[in-house]
Amino acid sequence: QVQLVESGGGLVQAGGSLRLSCAASESIFSISAMGWYRQAPGKQRDLVAHITSGGSANYADSVKGRFTISRDNAKNTVYLQMNSLKPEDTAVYYCYVRPNDGLGPRTYWGQGTQVTVSS
Numbered sequence: 001q002v003q004l005v006e007s008g009g010g011l012v013q014a015g016g017s018l019r020l021s022c023a024a025s026e027s028i029f030s031i032s033a034m035g036w037y038r039q040a041p042g043k044q045r046d047l048v049a050h051i052t053s054g055g056s057a058n059y060a061d062s063v064k065g066r067f068t069i070s071r072d073n074a075k076n077t078v079y080l081q082m083n084s085l086k087p088e089d090t091a092v093y094y095c096y097v098r099p100n101d102g103l104g105p106r107t108y109w110g111q112g113t114q115v116t117v118s119s
Contacts, residue, residue: 004111005111006020006095009115012117016117017085018115020115032099033051038093048067063089082115085117
C-alpha cells in the first residue's frame with residue numbers, strides 16, 4: 001500500500017542542523033495530516049511535530065523554536081528542518097501520514113532514520 005521513505009538523518013555536532021525528508025509512494029499528501037515521532041534508546045516514542053492537511057503545525061515543547069515541519073504536496077514529501085540540535089535530540093525519527101479521506105482512521109509509517117547529535 002502506501003509506503004513512506006525517509007532520508008536525511010546522520011551524525012551532526014551539537015548546534016548543527018539536519019533536514020529530514022519523508023516521501024510517499026502515492027499522491028496522498030494533499031489530503032493527509034503528517035508529522036514526525038522520535039524514539040531515543042530506552043525511551044518512549046514521542047511526537048515531535050505535526051502538520052494538518054490545511055497546513056497548521058504543532059510542535060513538542062522540547063523542539064519548539066528549533067524545528068520546523070513543512071510539506072510539499074507536489075512532491076508528496078514532508079520535511080523536518082532541525083536547527084540548533086542538542087544531544088538529547090538523538091533518536092530514530094519516524095514520519096507518518098494520516099489520510100483525511102473519510103475511509104476510517106489509519107496511519108502509514110516511515111522506516112525510521114537515525115539522528116545522532118554529538119556533544
